[in-house]
Amino acid sequence: MPSRFVVYALVTLLLTLAAAAPAAIQPADGDLIPEARALLDYLQSVYGKKTLSGTWGPGIASYVQEASGRLPAIVAFDLTGWNSPTWGKTYTPVVERTIEHAKAWHARGGIVAFQFHWKHPMNPSGTSWRDRPKNSPRYDLAKAAQVGTPEHKAFMDDLARHADYLQKLADARIPILWRPFHEIDGGWFWWTDHTHPENTAALWRIMFDYLVKQRKLHNLIWVFNCGLKTTLKREAPPEEHTAFRKRYYPGPQYVDIAGIDIYPNSYYGWGKNEEESYPKAFQIMQEVAPGKMQAMCECGTFLNVQKMAAEGPRWLYVLQWFEGDAGWARTCYAHPQVLTLEDVPAPSGRAVPAVVRIDSPPDGLAPVAGDLAFDVRAMAKGAPVARVELRLLKGGWHNWFLMDEEKKGEALKESTLLCEAKASGRLVWKDAPPGLHQVVAQAFDGKGNATLSNSVRLRVGLTNLAGGKTATASSKAEKAQAALDDSLFTAWSSDKKDAEWLCVDLGSVRTVSAVTLFWAKANAKAYRVEVAPEANKWSEVHSETRSRGGLETVSFPPAKARYVRLAGVKRGTEWGGYTLYDLGVYESLPK
Structure with a gap:
């Protein structure tokens, strides 16, 4: 028989271990499918230790991959179809495509999130915004929460139709971080009741009961989300703002995760995303939703990861809404505090494709012609990696990053195999010729699944006479230098006018015979290229009337020039000016 001391020691050890291991989260939906339960457990396992990365939509995710080499762990989609009228011929296809994109992200092993810019349930031509279009009728939330009213019927009917699409994800057993009524207290969306927040909270509970108890959608992890401000006057004491936020909270039994959206706003005391980790916001949400994991549900760009790691708070996840600076993305997504897609464990019993990235050379490098080495890392998340290819x-x-998967697939069919290996490592492109080249890696697993890396754009064996020289412009002159720097992510963007120009001073008279233009979406339909040996003595060397954007190479007879000017004639879009990533000037280019 063990002594009393041994028994006491064992009991003490067990109690210590029990205290050290956090209790499993009790989900809002007690009937979560195993896949959603596993995701919730994973989130709990990293909370307070690491921070998951996230982006709004596949487009921003693709940008982040191009900029940093890494994909985010979470991609957020939107259940709305955006277009009017609601459920019209241009609304429904958008929702259907979104569901397919969410399925594709899940198939890659990513975490799927959804917010819902829910359009006004009683106005098919309305929006999610409270006062848009102008003079839109207000939606009575008290009546919406009251069974038997036209407002309630409209709410339930529209919710039911959208739930049919959530059902498709439930049928595919895809867990969702579900964030309805986002920025619930901000006041700009129709679902915020400024006077009686309890009506908004009641609608949350009605939605929960319908989706979970009636429709049996047991794949939803419920995320409650506040905005950067409340509808109270800014001067009200902080405790009043927090108390007001609490009135929107539907109750802990209806929420799994809480969070806030913060965009830089000095008026309300929020600094730049890149400089902050927002401990004040974290504390506010802990008071509003005590005991819940806290997330930065939206921010413009990634928060200051160094502060998060050193000082906290360590948000559960940070979801980036805009592209932001490419260098900042590289810093954040490579930081050991941040978890990306390659860190998310593959779901039990389900194989997902490998993750692959090119670590070097960096995008935009200008190496000499000859043998070029690429450091490629391929990570298995299911079946082992069988082959890695480098393609031109x-x-x-x-x-x-602006191309969808279908267009990328078409581009790969026309690409050239440079070299291949059986695993990660250094792949060498032998005898790379001079020119502007773009290289991508592709990893294959033993089951034939293929995934793509970030791409790398290179200016091989060429001397760009405009690189780093002085640029001037007809508008947005402070951004003109961005078209001459080493980054192909920065750009000069003009005003929304046709007659805009960008000029480079080469520093001295040079012989030039070629110009390259690398456009963003807002390209020129028509433009001129002009040169001058001295100020204001311009000669036209090329006129273009059918530009298609992208990368354009303009060749002309050799000319003496100190100044080279791109003169816009006609914009290619109605919504933008001219946006140019890179202006290159060369003595000559290989044919």
Whole structure:
């Protein structure tokens, strides 16, 4: 028989271990499918230790991959179809495509999140915004929460139709971080009741009961989300703002995760995303939703990861809404505090494709011609990696992150295999010729699944006479230098006028015979290229009337020039000016 001391020691050890291991979260939906339960457990396992990365939509995720080499762990989609009228011929296809994109992200092993810019349930031509279009009728939330009213019927009918699409994800057993009524207290959306927040909270509970108890959608992890401000006067004491936020909270039994959206706003005391980790916001949400994991549900760009790691708070996840600075993305997504897609464990019993990235050379490098080495890392998340290929895209540089998967697939069919290996390592492109080239890696697993890396754009064996020189412009002159720097993510963007120009001073008279233009979406339909040996003595060397954007190479007879000017004639879009990533000037280019 063990002594009393041994028994006491064992009991003490067990109690210590029990205290050290956090209790499993009790989900809002007690009937969560195993896949959603596993995701919730994973989130709990990293909370307070690491921070998951996230982006709004596949487009921003693709940008982050191009900029940093890494994909985010979470991609957020939107259940709305955006277009009017609601459920019209241009609304429904958008929702259907979104569901397919969410399925594709899940198939890659990513975490799927959804917010819902829910359009006014009683106005098919309305929006999610409270006062848009102008003079839109207000939606009575008290009546919406009251069974038997037209407002309630409209709420339930529209919710039911959208739930049919959530059902498709439930049928596919895809867990969702579900964030309805986002920025619930901000006041700009129709679902915020400024006077009686309890009506908004009641609608949350009605939605929960319908989706979970009636529709049996047991794949939803419920995320409650406040905005950067409340509808109270800014001067009200902080405790009043927090108390007001609490009135929107539907109750802990209806929420799994809480969070806030913060965009820089000095008026309300929020600094730049890149400089802050927002401990004040974290504390506010802990008071509003005590005991819940806290997330930065939206921010413009990634928060200051160094502060998060050193001082906290360590948000559960940070979801980036805009593209932001490419260098900042590289810093954040490579930081050991941040978890990306390659860190998310593959779901039990389900194989997902490998993750692959090119670590070097960096995008935009200008190496000499000859043998070029690429450091490629491929990570298995299911079946082992069987092969890694390095491929050269046809046609020089592309806006790879703006291309959808179908267009990327078409580009790969026309690409050239440079070399291959059986695993990660250094792959060498032998005898790379001079030119503007774009290279991408592709990893294959033993089951034939293929995934793509970030791409790398190179200016091989060429001397760009405009690189780093002085630029001037007809508008947005402070951004003109961005078209001459080493980054192909920065750009000069003009005002929304046709007659805009960008000029480079080469510093001295040079012989030039070629110019390259690398456009963003807002390109020129028509433009001129002009040169001058001295100020204001311009000669036209090229006129273009049918530009298609992307990368354009303009060749002309050799001319003496100190100044080279791109003169816009006609914009290619109605919504933008001219946006140019890179202006290159050369003595000559290889044919």
